[in-house]
Amino acid sequence: xxxxxxxxxxxxxxxxxxxxxxxxxxxxxxxxxxxxxxxxxxxxxxxxxxxxxxxxxxxxxxxxxxxxxxxxxxxxxxxxxxxxxxxxxxxxxxxxxxxxxxxxxxxxxxxxxxxxxxxxxxxxxxxxxxxxxxxxxxxxxxxxxxxxxxxxxxxxxxxxxxxxxxxxxxxxxxxxxxxxxxxxxxxxxxxxxxxxxxxxxxxxxxxxxxxxxxxxxxxxxxxxxxxxxxxxxxxxxxxxxxxxxxxxxxxxxxxxxxxxxxxxxx
Amino acid sequence: xxxxxxxxxxxxxxxxxxxxxxxxxxxxxxxxxxxxxxxxxxxxxxxxxxxxxxxxxxxxxxxxxxxxxxxxxxxxxxxxxxxxxxxxxxxxxxxxxxxxxxxxxxxxxxxxxxxxxxxxxxxxxxxxxxxxxxxxxxxxxxxxxxxxxxxxxxxxxxxxxxxxxxxxxxxxxxxxxxxxxxx
Amino acid sequence: xxxxxxxxxxxxxxxxxxxxxxxxxxxxxxxxxxxxxxxxxxxxxxxxxxxxxxxxxxxxxxxxxxxxxxxxxxxxxxxxxxxxxxxxxxxxxxxxxxxxxxxxxxxxxxxxxxxxxxxxxxxxxxxxxxxxxxxxxxxxxxxxxxxxxxxxxxxxxxxxxxxxxxxxxxxxxxxxxxxxxxxxxxxxxxxxxxxxxxxxxxxxxxxxxxxxxxxxxxxxxxxxxxxxxxxxxxxxxxxxxxxxxxxxxxxxxxxxxxxxxxxxxxxxxxxxxxxxxxxxxxxxxxxxxxxxxxxxxxxxxxxxxxxxxxxxxxxxxxxxxxxxxxxxxxxxxxxxxxxxxxxxxxxxxxxxxxxxxxxxx
Numbered sequence: 001x002x003x004x005x006x007x008x009x010x011x012x013x014x015x016x017x018x019x020x021x022x023x024x025x026x027x028x029x030x031x032x033x034x035x036x037x038x039x040x041x042x043x044x045x046x047x048x049x050x051x052x053x054x055x056x057x058x059x060x061x062x063x064x065x066x067x068x069x070x071x072x073x074x075x076x077x078x079x080x081x082x083x084x085x086x087x088x089x090x091x092x093x094x095x096x097x098x099x100x101x102x103x104x105x106x107x108x109x110x111x112x113x114x115x116x117x118x119x120x121x122x123x124x125x126x127x128x129x130x131x132x133x134x135x136x137x138x139x140x141x142x143x144x145x146x147x148x149x150x151x152x153x154x155x156x157x158x159x160x161x162x163x164x165x166x167x168x169x170x171x172x173x174x175x176x177x178x179x180x181x182x183x184x185x186x187x188x189x190x191x192x193x194x195x196x197x198x199x200x201x202x203x204x205x206x207x208x209x210x211x212x213x214x215x216x217x218x219x220x221x222x223x224x225x226x227x228x229x230x231x232x233x234x235x236x237x238x239x240x241x242x243x244x245x246x247x248x249x250x251x252x253x254x255x256x257x258x259x260x261x262x263x264x265x266x
Numbered sequence: 267x268x269x270x271x272x273x274x275x276x277x278x279x280x281x282x283x284x285x286x287x288x289x290x291x292x293x294x295x296x297x298x299x300x301x302x303x304x305x306x307x308x309x310x311x312x313x314x315x316x317x318x319x320x321x322x323x324x325x326x327x328x329x330x331x332x333x334x335x336x337x338x339x340x341x342x343x344x345x346x347x348x349x350x351x352x353x354x355x356x357x358x359x360x361x362x363x364x365x366x367x368x369x370x371x372x373x374x375x376x377x378x379x380x381x382x383x384x385x386x387x388x389x390x391x392x393x394x395x396x397x398x399x400x401x402x403x404x405x406x407x408x409x410x411x412x413x414x415x416x417x418x419x420x421x422x423x424x425x426x427x428x429x430x431x432x433x434x435x436x437x438x439x440x441x442x443x444x445x446x447x448x449x
Numbered sequence: 450x451x452x453x454x455x456x457x458x459x460x461x462x463x464x465x466x467x468x469x470x471x472x473x474x475x476x477x478x479x480x481x482x483x484x485x486x487x488x489x490x491x492x493x494x495x496x497x498x499x500x501x502x503x504x505x506x507x508x509x510x511x512x513x514x515x516x517x518x519x520x521x522x523x524x525x526x527x528x529x530x531x532x533x534x535x536x537x538x539x540x541x542x543x544x545x546x547x548x549x550x551x552x553x554x555x556x557x558x559x560x561x562x563x564x565x566x567x568x569x570x571x572x573x574x575x576x577x578x579x580x581x582x583x584x585x586x587x588x589x590x591x592x593x594x595x596x597x598x599x600x601x602x603x604x605x606x607x608x609x610x611x612x613x614x615x616x617x618x619x620x621x622x623x624x625x626x627x628x629x630x631x632x633x634x635x636x637x638x639x640x641x642x643x644x645x646x647x648x649x650x651x652x653x654x655x656x657x658x659x660x661x662x663x664x665x666x667x668x669x670x671x672x673x674x675x676x677x678x679x680x681x682x683x684x685x686x687x688x689x690x691x692x693x694x695x696x697x698x699x700x701x702x703x704x705x706x707x708x709x710x711x712x713x714x715x716x717x718x719x720x721x722x723x724x725x726x727x728x729x730x731x732x733x734x735x736x737x738x739x740x741x742x743x744x745x746x747x748x749x750x751x752x753x754x755x756x757x758x759x760x761x762x763x764x765x766x767x768x769x770x771x772x773x774x775x776x777x778x779x780x781x782x783x784x785x786x787x788x789x790x791x792x793x794x795x796x797x798x799x800x801x802x803x804x805x806x807x808x809x810x
Contacts, residue, residue: 052656054521066665072654074520075667077543080513083505087517088654090501091473091525095656113513116506286628293455293630301455301628305481305566326720328627331795419455 017041019050019070026064030230032220033062035187036129039197040100041069043204053096054088056081058110060102061135079110082117085124096207098125104134107143107169114173121178121212125203128170128215131222132241139225143167146240151225166244170217174250177261180211182251186219188234192247199249219245267322269407270330272347274315275339280394283420284337285316287398290416291408292320300328313342320407337401339380341365354449356404360397368446375446376404383438392435399439410436452633458598458624461631462528462554463488465602466500470637472523473501475514477533480566481622482556485528498639508533512540512553519549520666522645522653524606528554530622531572532563534580541615542581545683546668548652550609552602553587554618556625559791567791568622570713573768576619577742584680586687588616588694589741591712595629603634608694610649612686619741621764623714623793687743696739697748701727705734707807708752709799710773711762712738719762722799733803741769746776753777758807762799763787782807 019041027033044050050071057065059078066073076084081099089097106114106128117124133151134140140153144166148157158166174182181203185196196218203214219241223233271288275281282303292299303316317333319325336347338359344366351357353372361367362381378400384393402408408416413436417429456464462485466474471494476486486504494500501518505511511527518525529537534555544551555576559569576589588608590601598620605616645653657663670676698716701723702708711719716737726733736752738745753759758781761770767785774783786802788794 051658054654054656056517063669066667070657070663072657072663073665073667074517074654075547075665075669076516077513077539080509080516080540083510083513084517084520086503086505086510087473087475087514087519087525088521089517090503090514091518091523092521092655095521112506113510116510289628290455293453299455299628299630302623303626305622305626325629326724327718327722327796328629329623329714329718329793329795330721331797 017045019045021068021070023067025068027061028224030221030223030233031061032131032187032218033129035193036127036196036218036220037065037068039187039193039200040127042197043200044069044071046201047204047208049096049204049208052094053098054092056085056088056097056099058099058101058105059136060105062100062102062129063136065100079105079108080113081105082110082113082122082124082126086117086120086122089122089124093123096125096204097123098127098204098207100127101129102135103128103130103132103142103144107167111169114169115176118173118213118215119176119178123207123210124213125200125207126213126215127200128217129220130217130245131220132166133222133225135222135225139222143169144245146244149240168245170215170245170250173215179213179215179251180253181206181214181249183215183249184217184219184245184247186237186247188221188237217245219247267407268325269320269335269405270333271318271320271335271337272315272330272333272350273318273337273339274313274343274347277312277314279314279339280391281314281339282316284394284398285318286420287413287416288318288320288408290420291412294412294415294419295408297321298323298325300325302328313340315343335401335405337397339397344368358397358401358404358443371447372449374404374448376400377444377446378439378442380439383442384435387431387435387438389431392432395432395435396439396442399436399441400443402436403440403443451635454631454633455628456595456631457484457626457628458592458595458620459484459556459626460488461595461598462602462618463492464633465599466526467492467494467498468634468636469603469606470498470524470639471500471526472639473503473518473525474527475503475505475511475518475525476527476529477505477508477511479508479530479533481558481568481625482528482530482554484625485554498636500639508536509539512537512544515551515553516540516544516547516549519544519551520547520653521655522649524640526552526554526602528556530556530558531560531569534572534575538575538581541587542579542583542585543668544615545581545585545587546583547666548613548683549615549666550606550613551615552605552609552618553615555620557619557621559789565791566622568714568764568793569789569791570621570715570763571765571768571789572619573741573763573765576617577744577772585683586614586690586742588612588614588690589619590616590696591619591739591741592624593713593716593737595624595627595631598624599631599633603637612690613650613652614686619713621714691743691746694740695743695745695747697745698737698739699748700735700737702734702736702752704732705752705755706732706757707734707803708756708759709733709735709762709803710738710749710759710769711735712741712769715762715764715794718794718796719799721796722803725796726800726803729800731803731808738769744772744776746772749773749776750778753781756781758782758784760799760803760807761785762794762802764793765789
């Protein structure tokens with residue numbers, strides 16, 4: 001059998017999404033970011049919206065997300081991606097806008113921006129990577145760090161009295177009338193990756209249909225800062241994070257129940 | 267000709283809107299105008315004042331430390347602005363609520379019973395228009411037809427039915443001005 | 450000839466924005482500039498021109514909304530007053546770093562801290578020396594009349610797009626709250642996407658078109674060598690502003706023995722002070738910087754050789770005086786007169802200060 005017989009379009013079972021660039025990713029081996037980036041590239045390609053999609057990257061490990069997907073990107077200040085996305089989406093209503101944010105960015109410094117963007121029901125997609133730790137700055141406590149979890153700033157484990165409680169921000173966001181689809185996913189097995197891709201597709205479709213904000217949390221690993229092997233990190237996530245951050249849809253509805261938000265008469 | 271005016275009283279007396287109508291009247295008469303109010307929470311129930319300048323030429327400072335005319339509608343404003351009238355200038359005041367009448371001897375002083383006249387007209391909200399009329403008697407800086415045009419410009423269309431009543435108040439004020447002291 | 454109106458400075462900012470084809474305004478209420486957004490909301494430009502007006506959750510969000518829209522090539526603005534501009538400083542630094550054109554209006558009030566809602570010019574340093582972190586400059590325009598509030602909106606945008614740099618209108622509660630006659634500009638239609646792609650440059654992030662590379666708007670550069678090149682490019686741009694776009698006004702300087710230097714509302718007070726001083730026989734002129742950055746160094750240097758002394762009049766403790774001193778050199782006395790706390794100096798006080806500090810009367 002010749003090489004050309006093997007490398008033959010008929011034999012193709014998998015290929016790198018066309019929208020993923022050739023740049024070598026800076027993420028640590030075992031990190032969830034790469035998988036989610038690939039899913040995003042696939043979804044944008046599948047929906048054929050690469051010419052009208054604008055991504056907003058955060059501050060955190062995924063600050064360089066713009067290096068990896070062949071679309072227009074803006075890099076936002078720490079936590080401000082939902083405001084930046086609001087500015088784009090409001091003045092470009094026919095475009096598709098998404099933010100890509102980590103837990104420090106979205107649930108700590110950018111809490112005001114994410115809550116208000118979701119509450120206004122901006123037609124944007126939010127991809128929220130929750131690995132319970134600050135990756136880029138070297139493993140400090142995040143708002144989503146579990147009680148007892150060891151980080152660079154909680155060397156003896158997160159203590160509720162000293163550090164407060166882990167923040168279930170996705171649960172908060174699901175209550176906001178501006179959101180139409182709020183879900184929690186993961187990408188640690190082929191099955192969850194397929195499920196997560198479906199969720200991201202649904203979120204983009206909702207934004208394109210002007211249904212308001214779609215929010216996809218991906219519970220993720222940071223094996224480097226968790227100081228574990230990638231395999232062990234996945235096990236640790238299932239064992240410790242899933243009981244607190246339960247995977248599944250939190251909200252799947254059209255924008256708002258108008259009955260419960262009737263304007264007062266003037 | 268340049269006329270530099272301070273109108274000062276309580277918030278709610280219509281001080282700012284009186285200045286606004288005067289400024290609009292100036293615009294209608296093709297004059298240069300500026301209108302600079304005191305602003306912010308102090309306006310709510312506290313003192314309010316507005317500096318209006320009408321001129322044939324470019325207006326320099328919208329903020330002044332001496333005035334050709336002071337229209338004074340409460341005691342605090344009397345205390346503050348009586349000393350800031352230029353020698354030979356004009357001070358007009360409503361005696362209602364004034365405990366210490368003006369003492370200057372080098373300025374022209376007029377009284378207008380604005381509160382009483384407005385009450386007689388049956389609408390206390392016309393108080394500021396009565397005072398405006400009195401001022402225009404003392405200082406005919408704009409013609410009555412410019413005031414009418416000024417009212418049309420400054421009031422939203424839904425309030426235009428109030429213009430005749432306001433013009434009547436201006437006329438009553440015009441007639442009601444009393445000279446206290448001339449220099 | 451456009452339409453003649455009697456309007457407040459703040460209201461004019463809103464009207465001028467609609468008329469010059471703005472795509473969006475993002476803001477947060479703060480005294481003494483809330484009339485800007487109130488006027489816009491009342492005018493409902495989304496029905497007329499398609500302009501977006503959004504009340505954001507904070508000044509921080511406002512400026513980053515401006516960032517997002519500006520990066521997509523849109524013509525957008527925000528307005529605030531001093532404490533709000535401090536909050537925006539993060540975003541302004543990012544806008545300058547990513548080289549995005551936009552317009553910011555600061556209707557100053559007294560500080561520091563919550564300070565006072567009364568007028569002030571104490572944000573001169575913040576406006577002209579950066580304000581946020583990093584080496585950057587804004588194009589700073591200082592209107593002295595309601596008419597200039599109108600004119601500087603479009604001028605600010607033109608300069609912002611010319612240099613791909615944020616422009617700032619630095620005004621205060623006097624000009625913002627004051628009503629004067631204003632001739633409004635005629636309507637300019639908002640740019641279409643095709644016009645944005647063709648005219649506003651190849652950098653806009655409004656969706657990767659088949660005929661171009663993808664665009665990335667960022668201020669981040671991890672390679673020090675390349676980052677220094679970015680800094681040098683910015684500095685060259687600021688130098689070009691100094692060469693090409695300095696604006697100032699001279700009044701009665703021809704025969705002046707003494708010179709007043711003042712911007713914005715202070716310059717209006719000084720115009721009257723010049724008249725009052727000349728009535729007393731003191732020959733005074735006024736130089737009014739219109740662009741505070743780029744600063745009119747050359748005309749001040751030229752006048753410094755002709756006059757006996759300079760009095761810089763500002764509603765602050767002495768900020769622009771540093772630029773005047775640098776421009777004038779050590780050849781004559783350069784003194785300062787200012788009021789703070791929201792107190793507006795009167796023309797008479799300026800004449801007194803001139804006599805006491807420079808003439809020795």
